[in-house]
Amino acid sequence: MAAVTTTPRQKFSWGATNVVVIALALIPVLWMVSLSFKTPTAILDPSFIPAQWTWGNYTGILKTATFVRPLINSIGIGLIATFISVVLASMAAYAVARLRFPGKAALIGMALLIAMFPIIALVTPLFSIERAIGLFNTWPGLIIPYVAFGLPLGIYTLSAFFREIPWELEKAAKVDGATPFQAFIKVIAPLAAPGMVTTAILVFLACWNEFLLAISLTSTIAARTAPASLAYLSGSSQFTVPTGPIAAAAVVITIPIIIFVLFFQRRIVAGLTSGAVKG
């Protein structure tokens, strides 16, 4: 396995392996892209390259509130839930990483439990409770559970990052007369910013991806998110299959992910592995 010297043959075989991995990862995505550019007649041709190209699927979905409104909901709900999760998780993770207090183990256990929680077990009660208190089919009705599920991820990732921060700086701040709270805001928070960005990306991706709660706790486009809206898209007429519009919508909701992955590849990898492996 370990290559001490590199022969052209090794170069070639690794190159071929890389190509296989990249192809396996990308072909299903390219298939979606291909579908999204096919005209309604070309859809019925299973070839990978569209026989006739059209932007019609994109212009179609971006003109209807059935998709645009959920897209706005997804962005809004995702950003707000991410912001709240990261703020609350930073506070808790700081305490976990840096302070001594009884109940820390309980907090970690609780976060772990929630991270592993079968969301379906919450759908029934949340559906019932949210209908009773008027949160059903509203932004807060999704934001609150998303924050709760973002928190364990945030607490793990951030406490791993917080442990790497040079502690002496905070001590120095305290010697200079800062309160623990000031030391947190002025010294640790800026140092923790990269970890917070990473956590924010992971939490946002999780909110962006969420489907089960999104279809269960919404009933109209008032709060329905983009993944949940896909099933409601229709063809250009009642009698055309909605394949093209759905594929276009799927591509649109994939674009932010591709952008995140391209720009933050290192951060995402670091964040994913820090929480799980380092503890």
Added chain:
Amino acid sequence: MTASTHVAAGTEAAQETTGRHKRPQLSEGAKAERRLGWLLCAPAVIVMIAVTAYPVGYAIWLSLERYNLELPNAVKFIGFANYGAVLSSPYWWQALWVTVLITVISVAVTLVLGMLLAMVMHRTLFGRGTVRTAALIPYGIVTVAAAYGWYYAWTPGQGYLSAAFNYAAPLTAQYKAIAVIILAEIWKTTPFMGLLLLAGLSLVPEDLQKAAKVDGATGWQRFMKITVPLMKPAILVALLFRTLDSFRIFDNIFILTQGNNGTESVSILAWDNLFNALNLGIGAAISILIFICVVIIAAIFIKGFGTAAPGTNLERR
């Protein structure tokens, strides 16, 4: 707890308590630290309890009631009758079997492929960043979006995969549909497994590998005798995460088959009872049973295999 002692407020009083298990009188500094700790955790704890602990309690209560939204006046406490109805129903056992089948196969295949992917990402001579970026796309992609891609790919007359397999229509037959669901799961989750294993792989010392190579160990021997034992903790954590995640499979099935043709998972069954049959009592009972299954799986991993639950070593550090 001991590891975090050095982080106590830098007063003499706090240092006095360092490394001791006895609890001397808490100094003002330590008390303030305690209060701050609780204060900082409080908002997170409140949100988590409000969204999970309370609803779970409520779900337990619901599961003991006859509660059908179509018959709102017939709500009645009926004890464990809902559980009896679920556990004596072939639908539950069918769904549990499908879920276990999907979980076991997809997790096993993902482990093997994830290990291969981790090795490629670890060892490849060039283009490491490109491979990782490409691998992250299945991880990040919205499951539902990818599921539609698979759905159309396997639709006869539209899809390239169906065309490649002699215009097959696998989504209409039980085990073929389950195979497609498993395929979609594997594609989506292998990168995550690969990244978790990559982190474990980077902890395996290179010198040990070289020494074994000098001693004449083959690649497979080195893998089985050095890499796997050293990576065992990372592998178990990754397996635990993936197993629990796979057990709650919903999105892929919901799009690919809607649970038709005997492809319902337990999560789909619960959802069906809630939103199609509008039966909150039965839906809640299924939810609680799923929760119990998850607890059993976690217990097997943590007690049986000695998986270090993530976070437990926070305390040891």
